[in-house]
Every structure is written in structure tokens, then in C-alpha cells.
Amino acid sequence: MKNNKRKIWESPWSYKEGWIISASLLIIGFFLEYVTKNSFRTNISWPTNFYILLAIVAITVSAYIFGKHSKFIKWACSIPAAITAVTVFTVLTLAMGFTIQDSSANSEIVNALGLSDITHSWPFILSQIYLLTTLGMVILKRIIPINIKNIGFTLNHLGLWIAVSAGVLGSGDLIRLTMDLHENDTNWIAKDESGNSIELPIAFELKDFSLEEYNPKMGLVDNISGELIHKDGKNLYLVDNKITCNIDNYKITVDTFYNESGFVFGRYVPVNDIGAAPAALVHITNTVTGDTISDWISCGSFRMPYKSVKLDSVKSLLMIPPEPKKFTSDVKIFTQEGNSFAASIEVNKPVKVQDWEVYQLSYNDEMGKWSSLSVIELVKDPWLNVVYTGIYMMIIGGLFLFWKGKKNSKTE
Template sequence: MLPWGYKRAFLCCALLFLLGVVLQFLLGAVPPHLLHYPWSAVAALVYVYALVLVYILSDRFPRLRRLSDPYSGFASIASVTLLSVIFGLVPQTGETGGALGALGWTDMRSSWAFNLLMLYMMTGIGISVVSGLHHIRTRRFVPTLSHLAVFLVLLGAFFGSGDKVEALVTAERDRPVAVGEDESGQEVELPFMLNLNDFTIDEYPARLHVVDPAVGKLSADFLQADAAGALAAVEGWDLEVLKVFDMAARMPGEDGYRELKHVGACPAALVRATRAGESVEGWVSCGSFMFEESELELSDGRLVRMPRRQAKRYLSDVTLLTGKGEKRVDISVNHPARLGPWRIYQSGYDMSRGRWSNESELLCVKDGWYPLIAFGLWLLLASGVLMFISAGGRRPKKEGKR
């Protein structure tokens, strides 16, 4: 039999869910930029103040304790878990038609029910943090720390999401740009100018696969064509690289490729394929935006194909110009540049031109709540370490039956 405490807490979650459904019907999805600075910061402070007030008043009004008791803690976690499972199962297409769309489940992150239940969970965590900090005890130190960390992350995510500015800038070589586009295609003016000095791509060596043209799927095995003499058995054929060029081109009227260090050049390999005495030889190339690809046809109807080489690293050499001066930075994936509250990320390039891309896509992000969320996450990491160390807790004095 479920204790009344759990029934009450789950009932509360169910009512919040129903309220969310009603709000979804009446107002549609939660607007993505509901709060902006300074109102977002004011709302966050008022919310935290309200939590402290609830904690103080809970002595006079014991019912307020129900917001953060273990029953509501478990019920809110279980409810958010359930909605997260639905979140994971329902394709997030954003469509508003049909029952799932009307409930907001096709865009769960913006649905009222999900946000209200997350808010309920965050409120319980917040009050328990206030309580934990008020009655700081060694025994409760680690749980208080982890609750505080989760609370800070959720607080930043809830109240700070509207303040985030994202602008995707397509920078061409030596053409300064100060305007980007947000997700909806709206222009976003940047407080700085960005000039792409150079853009370089390192690529992995070319690979040779055997492919059945009727199926089109590349063989799992391959020959890495990084040097002449490379050998491998692929799909029953022994492939050998006789000659390989990193940059090559096939001139009109010629059968073979020749080395050419020029814009648009593509990798090419002279390949010999042998199987049970039979042998085929020819050039294979993945081509480029200038030159067509070449394949080697085998006697069994299959082809030796070189897919486009994959990027190992791409790097933008950028100058950032502001009213105060200029700053030259290298930006690559996992290595963004910083300029005040802005971070500039390497996002992409002109895939059709590959290594000869003249433009670089850079994502400029302004996130004023970065320090709070980063602090919360590092605190969560630290509390995880402490939880791991103290996981064993105190040993019970003697073994007994439950």
C-alpha cells in the first residue's frame, strides 16, 4: 500500500501536468525567449527570495514543507523521468497537429507540462538547499552540495535561456563581416567585425572501398591509399596502390591523372585489383568541385571507389575588430575564441568545395549566464567525487533483517 505522502505528491504532479496541458491548449508552446535581461535576472532573484521565504514560513505553515519533503522529491523526479521517456520516444518534429502535437510532446522542451514539472522539481531542490545551508552539517554536506549544484544549473537554464544570442556568420576570405543569422534566419548584428584571413583543412588519407553499384553500400574493409605500395584484401580482391597523388587532375583527352598543385585538385590513385589470376588496373579518384570522380570497374561488376576524404581538422585564422582594437585568433572545433561575453565557434565550411572552401561558418554565441552554469557543473563534478568517496557511508553496527 502506497503511503499517503506519495499519493499526495503524485497527485500534485498530476495536477501540474493537467495545468500544463490546459496552458498548452490555451497559449501554445512556452515562448523560447520569454525573459530577457534584466528581467530574467530580476525574476531569478525574486524566485530565489521566494524559496527562502517559503523555507522561513514553513515553521508557521507546515504544509509548505510538502514542497521539499522526500515524497515530493521522489514524485517530481519520477514524473520528470516519465516525461523524459516520452520525450525520447516521440519524434521532436515541432508539429502542432494531432494529439501528441496538441499536448506539446512533439516539442517537449517547450511544453508547459514538462517545464512546470521541472520547475516543481527545481523548487523542491531549491528549498532543500536553503534548509541544508541553514543547518549545515557534516553528514548532509555532500547531498547539500550536489543539490546546490543541480539547482544552480537548472536556475541558469530556466531563467537564462532567453538571454542567449546565437548568430551564424558565413565569413569569406578577406571580406569583413559583422552580421550573422539566428536559427530562424533573422539577421543579428554583432558588436564586432570578423575578418577571415585564412581557412585550412587537414584531411585523413584517401580510402579505397569495393562497392556494389546496385546496392551502393561501401565495403566495411578498405585500403588506405596513403602511399604507393599499400596493399589490402577487400571483399575478395587484393588491392594495391601503384601510384598516388595528394593533389592531381585529369586533363581533357588524357586517360591518367597527373600531379597538379592548384585550386580544385583532387586526390587520385592508380590501383591494381587482382583475384585468382585475373587483374584489373586503373585510376580511382574522389574528384572535387572541379573534377569528376573516377572508379575502377572490376570483372564481377563491382567498383573500386574512393569516397571524399574526411576532415581531420579545420581551422579559421580570424581577426576580430572592435572599437577598442583588434585581436587575431585561430578558431577550430573544440577551440572557440573568446571576446568579452561572446564565444566564437568553428561550425562548418563549404562542403561542396571541401579543402578548397573559401568560406568558413562561424557560430557567435553570447551567453551571459555562462559563469553560473559552468560553476554549477564544476560543483556537480566536485560533489560527484565527494559522493563517490563517501558512498560507503557509516557501516551499520550489526547486521539485521529488514
């Protein structure tokens, strides 16, 4: 770092040159962004992205082979280049971390500089090129000639290079669609993010949508504002038969709890109808005054009103609609070739059909467990395996990092 006698741009380049290059990239990037007025937002897709990837590899490799002794290439393989490249990328990511990534939430100047959509902005693209260049150069330096000692290094650096380049260039080929499925209907038309209909080579028939719920929770609500006094979810209790809990100065005991009930002659009774709501008979003691109340609470459903108990002029006891535990779509899937098979789509358990990953996305919230609508998401990402190769390489590389620590990683 201390190389004051060397004039700038004289060999060997170090941090000064790195910072100047970084700053120039930022300035050029923001200038381009300002001039092109965010118009450069087209996603590069197949096969253009593949050609660009080939070009990047070809340029990096030939620049390295033919310019190995030039001061630029020597520098590009160096730690100062790596640190400045990572730093400038971090600075842009920090800007993303501090700015809402939505143009409607920001001022004109922020939008004009591309700061409300940083991942598609020129400075970000240039910074990625800088990062991939220095990363590519140092990888070549270490893998030519091949040395088994460099395996940890190679896995980490090449893995990162592969994951980032494939992730960035492949994003143009990523397709995310949603499809509404109604029970006993077959659908092969999905919608993209802009709402355009897209016909798919696969079709889905929703046989059954099922939703399991947790018990509802109860908590205090402010009589005037109508807002829950939940203290970040800490003052809410799951309702169950014969439980007792203390909320503020109230001791609450659940005498009876029905998961599904109907309101008949002033009381709740268990029923098995569509829209039957959870209800609980609670016994409330004010621990300060000693007053007691016994009454029903219910969160209601799309067919039934809710019922709360007023505790005093400020607070009431309320039952909160149950949270979903698990929701599943049992579907039959048809392909264009005439094949069909049954599958269960669940959150965290997507189903793979041809090139598509199929996810359980949502349902009709208002209807809850009686929803006959299920929304699925279909994702196609042809570059996924390439990105995963990079990720797995980094995981194995991480094991080397962990196992060998610092001293042994110094192979030079």
C-alpha cells in the first residue's frame, strides 16, 4: 500500500489505480444512466446472453494469455484490484440497502440516477463487469498451471464467477407465471407479471385444495383505534381447551373451545358447516378489581360475524383468525404428449414438470379453508443448473476455508 515513490499509472499498479478505475466506472455509469433516462431496461435473453458469456470468457482468456506481462493484467490479478472491485460493488449494494427499490417512493434525482432500480442500472452493470474481470483473471492465474493445492481457491473463486455470471446473464431467460386453479377445472393458461395470458404445454386440474390451520390466537384490542395491542406478536396466545394465560391485568381461562361452531340461541355449538367459525367460552378475571366475566369470543368467518368481549372502556378481548399451518393442492397434470399424472403441490415442496417448477402460491384468503381456488406459480429458469454448479462449488470451497483456515490457504 505504501508505494509513494511510484507515480500513478507506473508499474506496478496498486490501490490508487484501482480506486481511480472504480470511481470512473461509477461516474460513467451514473452519467450513462442519467443520459439514457433508464431506457436501458431490456433483459438480454437467449441466445444473446450465451454469446455475451462466450465473449466474456474469450476476452478474459485471450487477454490473460496474450497480455500476461502487461501492467494491467498483472494488476487485474492482484488483491488491490479484487478489494477495489468488491468495495465498489458493496457501495452500490449499500445504496440498494438504503433506498427503497421502487421509483414511486423516491425523488426524481434518485430515479434519474437509477438508484431506485439499482440491479438494472449502468453503474451496477459496469461494477459487475469489473468484478468478473478481476475474478476471471485471478482464476486463470491460479489454474494455469493446474496445482492441486489451489483446489479450495479455485472452488471458491470459480464457483462465485460461475454463479454470478450465469445468474446475471441468465436472468433474462427466467420466466415466472401464475395460474388460477378452480376445483375440478382444468387450466393451461397462465399469466405473466404484466397480466398477459400465456398458453402452456402443460395443464393442471385441481382435484382438491386443502388447508390445515393452527388454533386461533387471542389478544387485546384497543376499543377506540381498533388496533391489536400485541407488542410485536408477544401478547397473543393460542386458544385451546382449558388453557390459562395472563394478559396485562387479566387472567383468562378458556373453558370450552370449538374449532368449528355456529351461533345458536345466544351460544356457540359445534357444527360442521361451510363457514363454521372457531369460538371459545372464556372466563376472565380482572386481577386488580377481582371482577369476573364469562362470555364467548369468536373470530368469525366469511359467513359469520366476529364476537369480542369488552373488558373495560379501553380494551376488549378478541380472537384472531387462525393462521395456516399447511396448504396443499392435489392436482392432475397433463402434458402435450398425452401423459397425465397426479401430484401434490405444497409450500416448500414444488413439483417439477418438464422444464417448469410448480409452486403453491396462494388461495382465496377470505374463504380460508373453504377456498376452492388455488393459485400456483410456474417458474422456468434454464440457467439454474449452471448457477447451482457455482453454488455447490462454493459450498465445497467453504469447507476448505473452514478446514484449512488461514495459514494453509497461503499456497503462494
